[in-house]
Amino acid sequence: MTELTERTSSTEPRPRHRTAASGLVLAIVLTCQLMLMLDATVMNVALPRIQSDLGFSATGLSWVMTSYSLVFGGLLLLGGRAGDLFGRRRMFVLGTAVFTLASLAGGLSTSAGFLIAARVAQGVGAAMAGPSTIALITTTFTEAKARVRALSLFSAVASGGFAIGLIVGGLLTEWISWRAALFINVPFGLAIAVLAPRFVPAPPPRSAHLDVPGAVLGTLGVASLVLAFTQAASDGWGAPLTLAALAAGVVLLIAFVLLERRVAHPLVPLWLFAERNRAAAYASFFLGPMAMMSMFFFLTQFLQDVRHFAALATGFAFLPMAASIFTLSRLMPRLLARFGPKPLAVTGTVLMVSGVAWLSMLTPDSGYVAALLGPLLLMGVGGGLAFSPLNVIIMSTVPAEDAGAAGGVLQTMQQVGSTLGLGILVTVFGAATRSAAASGATGTPLLVDGMTAAFLAASGLAALTVGVALTFRRGKAATV
Known part of the structure; x- marks a missing residue:
């Protein structure tokens, strides 16, 4: 990474000035990315009301979350390569438009099936736009310092967006309706679709095949x-x-x-995994969300169903975590330049494991300050340290013409990891609750037994990220 970024900064022309247009491009792209990430969790705190309004079954309710993340993650690779071939700005705008229309349809849903179909369409639009967000940052910000800062902000949005989604979902559900969590995408999506063709530069497409x-x-x-x-x-x-x-x-x-x-033009160029730091970064983006998403999913239920928090209070319970991630993102350019990726990744993953393991000790009487605030801070700081450098490591070491594919693989790892991890941990939850029920447990203790078993399994998944972090090469990044 060091050699390539040094070479990049010396051979590519530095921009003559930091124009307002560059800041606007970053604002447009990050707003879109935040919108896509929010919708992975924004519906979490609204699930009880959605179930009541649309008649979801207990098992079918999870598809409100899974249908979006599964389609989003499954089609990201195709969306990334399509951006490389047909034009990243074009796919960015088209995907945003599809996502916005699907959000409007979801907010107007009158049945469970209609909402699931809208969430699937949201996933399609997100997969079209998502890979182009990070690729457009890479090709727009060619100067090394500016690129690292932009990618650090992108990392904060990508990691913190899950927690922010819970806060936004709680606000909208409590004050207006769960439907507002979908309607809020419409004005932002329309603004992005209008502004992007005017201000976001369009890298030339490549001649190849999907x-x-x-x-x-x-x-x-x-x-x-x-x-x-x-x-x-x-x-x-x-x-x-x-x-x-x-x-x-x-x-x-x-x-x-x-x-x-x-194939001549693969969705996943296997050479992306040939460089050690880049391969480790991809692995971290897969394993980390496997543990993180379980925390959002089960802790939201714990707060609402066990501790009887309102939707608004549930959302704000995650504010310390989101604030920690965004604070670390602002410091990341300096930290990465001073220490390099390995110490940051190792420290961050160890903190994250500690936070998830702490949650495995919850009881039905656990209070927020005594039992939840500490784990949330550990996971926020840990996630900020562990994941914020990864976008820089990956996107600074790939040719510009493959930025869409590289970004698509990155986001695929994140989305598929979170979806698959949630599937694994829901399985653990189900097995634990059946075992506890056979032992005579009922009601809230039964629910908490399942959750703590899921958190313990999640800490095992998170521990794998520590092993991956240890494989990063030593050395300081020369990008800032």
Whole structure:
């Protein structure tokens, strides 16, 4: 990373001035990214009211969350390559428009099926726009310092957006309606779609072909694995559908990897994983969200169903975590230049593991200040240290023409990791509650037993990120 960024900063012309237009470009792109990240969690605190209004079953309610993240993550690779080939700004604007219309439709939903369909359409739009957000930052901010600062802000939005989504969702659900959590996307989406063609520069597209077979195999493979874990949570690992979905997912993903090795223009250029720091960054973006999303999902339920927090209070409970992540993002350019990625990643992942493990000790009587504030701060600081440098590591070491593919892989790791991790931990939750019920537990203690088991499993997943962090090369980044 150091050699490439030094070479980049010496060979690429520095901008003559930091124009207001550059700041506006960053504002447009980050607003879009924040909007996409918010919708992964903004519905969490509204789930009880959505279930009541639209008649969702207890098992079907999770698809309000999963349908968006699954489609978003499954199509990101195709969206990233499409941006490289057809124009990143074009895909950015088109994806934002699709996402905005789907948000409007979701807010007008009159049935459970209609809302799920709208969430799927949101995922399609997000997958079209998402990879181009980070690629447009990389190609717009060519000067090394400006690029690192922009990517650090992008990291803060990508990591902190999940927590902010809970806060926004709580505000809107409590003050207006759960539908407002979808309607709020409309004015921002329209503003982005209008301003982007005027102010965001359009890198030239490349002449190549889309890897549609690869997109089909990759998306179906991930969807099959998520279905397997979801079914295991309710029916057990011996159920025919669980076993069939698991086998299909493994076979499809193996076929996907084999195909990507042979096609001329793969969705996932395998050379992206050849450089050690970049491969470790991708692995961290996969493993970290596996643990983080369980925290959002189960802790939201703990606050509302066990501690009886209102939607607004539940959202604000995550404010310390969001504030920690954004504070670290502002310091990241200096920290990365001084220490390099390895010490930051190791320290951050250890703090994150400590925070999740702390949550595994919750009881039905646990209070916010005594039992939740500490873990949330640890995960906020840990997540800020561990994940903020990763965008810089990845995007500073790829050619500009492959920025869309690299960004698509990055966000795919994040989305698929969070979706698959939630499937795994819901399975753990289901097994733990069945075991506790067999021992005579009922009501709130039964629910908390399942949650603490899920948090303990999540701490094991988070511990894997510590091992990955140890593989980063030593050395300071020469980007700032």
